[in-house]
Amino acid sequence: MDNSSADADLRGDMNSSGEWQTQPNVAQAADGSRSSGTRRVTIQDVAKEARVSISAVSKVLRDAYGVSPEMRAKVTEAIERLGYRPQAGARAMRGRSYTVGVMLAALSHPFQPEIVEGITDELEPGPYQEILITGGLAAPRQQRSIEALADRQVDGLVIITPEIGTDWLERLGAGLPAVVVARHGGAVHFDTVVDDDRGGARLMVDHLVGLGHRNIVHTSHPTGSLKRPFVLSHTARRDGYVAAMKRHGLEPDVIETSYTEEGGYLAAVEAFDRPSPPTAIFAGADIAAVGVLRAAEERGLRVPDDLTVTGYDNINASAIGRVALTTIDQSGHLTGQMSARLLLERLSGRTQPVHYVVAPRLVVRATSGVPSRRR
């Protein structure tokens, strides 16, 4: 009250040029040796400013029982004036950190960002803040990344496409609420959200067979070290493809390379050299389909007149006019939303596992058509 001049520049408002002007309340190394020594304002400072006890401030912050309206007003004002922000780390040492950790394999992987955006949107209105960390493609580094999140006292975890052993994840989930995305096969101590990859593959095979194709090659990705039934998406897609082909009385033909542009290219080259080359190539991922398209172009095959090419994932690039790839959309956004929702449920007490399946959707674009008469 008596030192208002010192606080003048601490108040937040919007200035004439439309720039947001709150004072940043920055953390400072405790040794205080660094740069301009603006110590971060603590609950102490607020208490002093409002002339009340620390406990009282804490009560207001926590919306706890036993604060009079006047007390609340005094404290809120002081908080505002000083620009106080509670420090998550200290908070976490007692209760929750109100932070959920998200581990994803790689930002450059097509649909992972979309999942994260779904999570963000779902968490936005609530008190939880999500932090992301990339774990790479191999299990050891993924584990270290998850542990780094645990070290930072997250209240819960969303783990996207882990290559990690199921028992490790089970142990993890036993102690820390967790949701695992894109991992088929059920679990006891964590929830899962998966795309129905088998169903999606069936959708695509049905589409192709409906167009009149009989000779359909599927490009897949190495299985990895996971033991069935705990498989990742690519294995489920392959399974779905094989089952659907058989159901139509057709011979499955899988070429295993990898879910990359080069992998798709190599698979296509191999397919073209078959005694009876396919009229359609169903790549297990859009990125591989792009490689298939390149190989087709090199052979002088027109798409879809001479060859039908389809993918899976509906990545951004597939939509652009020049590509116009027929593919399967798996709604990464919905996947993300669901995982966040399940995690929130766990955070508020649920312990029985839930396994949610997201329905895929066929997106027909310009790379699929009826097979040409000349074989």
Next chain:
Amino acid sequence: MDNSSADADLRGDMNSSGEWQTQPNVAQAADGSRSSGTRRVTIQDVAKEARVSISAVSKVLRDAYGVSPEMRAKVTEAIERLGYRPQAGARAMRGRSYTVGVMLAALSHPFQPEIVEGITDELEPGPYQEILITGGLAAPRQQRSIEALADRQVDGLVIITPEIGTDWLERLGAGLPAVVVARHGGAVHFDTVVDDDRGGARLMVDHLVGLGHRNIVHTSHPTGSLKRPFVLSHTARRDGYVAAMKRHGLEPDVIETSYTEEGGYLAAVEAFDRPSPPTAIFAGADIAAVGVLRAAEERGLRVPDDLTVTGYDNINASAIGRVALTTIDQSGHLTGQMSARLLLERLSGRTQPVHYVVAPRLVVRATSGVPSRRR
């Protein structure tokens, strides 16, 4: 020593199927009410296990002076046995958290993930762990995201394409080491890493003029609220385009829509309806160039025979055969590496600002060619 049987399953090793098998040491809500009550193992537990004081364990952890080899051995063994991991939050309350925060606008933005990967690679070998947070496109939410990172006691920040006012960032940087990416215009309390967008735009104009084009349209993006000279990339690109055109004695022609597929499309439609339509369209971003390509296709214009189209950013989709866009590469990876390196320097004491400029590179692909004779 005497209770080795209880510890049997806590040791980490690789099992026969190649799955990594360390015991996850998970955090637990302090109220202990949640699920199976596996409390996280603390420095206390290690001390008890090794029959030494807490201080001794801390010394070993910190590699501090005054530990005998035997002591070190005892403690290390106990740590190993229990699978102890220090809790970052508690640690941060005294010294550093060994965490750096990275704020990026959106994961779906083309080159931002690449920058982050550069940061990750640079930080990987060191003791610092980076955590990511998305701030969206508008200033208020970006600020809240940065504050969320500060609340989590990060030791430093990398901020990618902030729309935030410069004075706010200066205040932030005064208290917390920070590096800002893709923000032109210098700063006192933080470092910056920028692509030479002016130079990149010049490179492209030179390329086009060299091919024989004279009538070149540039598509740009709204300027936003930043006051010069603190501009973001798109403004610098536009400036570079205008300057280069003038240097060649040509009339600049900028159409301002936005850096989106739709924006590029609209700009192209507008350009085609000009009295003398351009022979080349230099989109300010690849994603916009994709929209230009769609518009060209709709008009029946062949690329590059009837129209040259180029972009900027060299996003992944530009490389694929069907698109093959001529563009400018700005090496997001190097940008990320540099920002991490600068931040590490700041973390170890540097306080004078450094401003690093990354050189752009012209990538010629199939969408640019000599202008057709018929105008």
Next chain:
DNA sequence: CCGGTGGTGTGCAACGTTCTACGAACGGGA
């Protein structure tokens, strides 16, 4: 007038870590 009984506010002991003091033990020189 006294003993409850809510309603408000505060004191203080955690939480897991770091790091400054300080103490104990030992060896060596005078």
Next chain:
DNA sequence: TCCCGTTCGTAGAACGTTGCACACCACCGG
């Protein structure tokens, strides 16, 4: 024998927060 220095180990006070346990203060009914 005494004193000093060195080396190694430990006590304990922070750090910023939460939330239990309690104190204080009306007010109310008997």
